[in-house]
Amino acid sequence: MAETPQQDDDPWRRLQPKRAHVVCATDEALISVDLDGYQPRASLSIPAQPASITANGGLVIASMAKDASIAGGPLGKNAPQLNSRVPEKLSSITVTPDGLWLCGGGAASGRLYLWELWSGRLARRWEGHFRGVTALCVDERGEHVVSGGGDGLVRPWCLSIACDAERCRGPRDAFAPLYDDWSDHTLPVVGIVLQGGRCWSVSSDRTLCGRELYGGRKVFQASLAGAPSCLALDALDSFALVGTAEGPILRVDLDAWAHALTKREEPSLNIATYDGHSQKVVGVVASNETQFVSASQDGTLRVWDVAARREVRRVEVAPGAPPLRSLAPLPSATAPPVASILKRDADEAPDDVPCALLRPRARVSEPASVDAAALRARADAARRDAQRWAAVAEALWEAAPMDDAS
Template sequence: MDKGKEALVVCSDKSMGIGITIWDLDTGDHLLHIPTCASPSHGLLCLRNQFLVASQIHKHGSVGGGAIFTWALNKPQSPLRSYPVEAIGSLSCTKDGLYLAGGALSGNAYLWEISNGRLLKTWHAHHKSLNCLLFSNDDSLLISGSDDGMICVWPAISLLDMEDSGSSPSLLHYSSEHRSSITGLLTTSSSSISVLVSSSLDGTCKVWDFVSGRLIQTQVYPLAITAIVLHPEEQLLFCGSVDGSIFVNKLDIGLLEDPFFIAEAQPVVLKGHNGGITALTFSELGLISASEDCTICMWDVVNWVIIRRFNHGKGAVTNLTVIPQSSLHSVSNHQRVSNQFHVSLLDKYPQPANSFKGTITPPSLCHSYEEKQTSLDFRSTDSLQQHIFDLEKKRTPEAVQMKVETCIENRMWATRMTKHVMEMNKHLQTRLLDLMECRMFWPTEIDIPTSKKREILKFESSLLEGEEKPQSSS
């Protein structure tokens, strides 16, 4: 297998026995089968091109019916099996692979630290099943979509607030514009604003400024939309529907700021499936679509034709992801230093900060980790930073773990500072509103004495400087 080649990873939710199938995208050859996996839509992801993580919807050793399996891609026969307190559907991870978010059928959301499996936060995010989870491109926000049509945006800094892990995180904003289940979420930051695109069974795709929560435009389709994906250049939006059609629209938001705008341009329609579209993704070779008809198509998006078809006769594909074929190779000695990364069993319940479980690492790294693993006291001091620097020269597991702990401490400090700033802003806004109310009742045609004008100007200046309101005679 050439280093630059890609592999297609697919799975179904029909039966645990079907498992995961991996194909060579260039030739269509079958590369690998991983048994024992049945994952719902949005329930499969690739972590740092080294691990596959999949939520399981069938009972398999868990009282609550939930399970999350993790496979090392270079030796996927024996997964790491974690059993959350309830069944998890959708999954999402940060770009750096440090954190994993999971959404439950109950509407609850969970956040784990992957390196030690610690459950950092659990909260009731939605009233109905949580269908989609997505971290923003810079990992600063977690976006969730539900069966109730709601979309919520959660600041990551509040999710990582370790001082009060039992409380619900702060909600940046939410939307109830969709009238049916959310089926897809994706983000792009190529334009002047950070854009979120959401799809729903109500037959619409909506484009948002997800930082402010402002609705930019709505695209209406004649059918329920079941999956969406953006072209890598982020100019074309592909929307799969319940009858197997794929609508292709130009994502042109420009300077448009009218939330009531409805895109009316006739989209290109791709037809190659006999069942509803279940998943969409992109590879270097083109668009890839999966359907309830148990087929997977790879499309040339220039000529709009199918260039390869895969048959998955064991059930409708619910998840697609593309990985480098080099991820399936055994890790060489040279790669040990640069690619070292491990994951742990995910906690079912919140655990003390210093509680750690066994980890799973690529087999070629296990020996090195066992030899050098030690118990360290992590403190945010100058000596700690020097210790990390010294360990980094050797690329030891201790260095990786210490950097993670230091990152958490820094984020806790940032959380406290953010809360303080937010409280100050709230106080200042309240005082400014009081001033505006007073000025609304000032007579406009009466000449105000110079002494009073000076007193008013001094009052306004004190507000901007954060001083106490001066006492003035009426």
């Protein structure tokens, strides 16, 4: 009889989701909240009011609202590990799923910036929008970033090309989006979500739009009753959650829309409202298929029951209930090392550090190359695991019995 594998060696157990956390931003700190026990767990002090936050594993980064700087690092530390000036004030920032790259959008110029977090190198800057960048999002595989601007445009960009100097020749500012501009909105874009191969965007013109990320075909467009302030989707793309500036949260039923289209019927828009917040909703996160979490400038973090449309818990994030400025999910991935300072200009970066396919290569002109070697070893191990699981999935697919079509 074959031996039963140990619990720690069970690959399926390793794939099970860990405890879910979110990160709330106040004017003084970034605080993680455990969604199982609904208690604040760890925090990180920041020097000023944040404009945008992004999280990956234990790493949380915030861009400041009043000056051109960012701060962040592992939660639970007394001081930020990353505390750096940047070329301009960044209104939106996002980290790739592997935790290696930070993308930021200029609040005034509309430029986009891409930094290597492990080395601090500015890999590329390029012109993104005619007005300031208002929203950024990276897809689950870390291959594309989509930006929304004050000009109402939504633009998808290929990160693997942006980081590869050999494939993207010419000036560092010369970089083109994947497709033509998606001009579905007439006012600034306030939220973007990339999930399941689709791009969802919401704008101050009170419209919610969905497009295929590969090809750009429009699949959804609807008008909303309130002024949107943020956007989120559940894990199964069943519904969209739209926070508003007035306080209510709107749930748009995407399953009912898709079901009507498959039956070739006229789709009807089902929108449910969740009342409770008294001020602007700054973030919404769908924790599971039955609950979601919202944060507001009224200082409350609330947990909602999706089906019952009622508040089930209110969490005190910090004493005195200070205004919450932003909310982001905290993935359970292990964050790689992060440089303490980001380089302000791409021309200062050494040319002998190639960046291709979002992975660092062997040549690293950094004194602390031990971290880079460990990072490459982890990336190689991850690639081997991915190849092994792909082979297992293919074998199971071939061995599965096929239903008789007749």
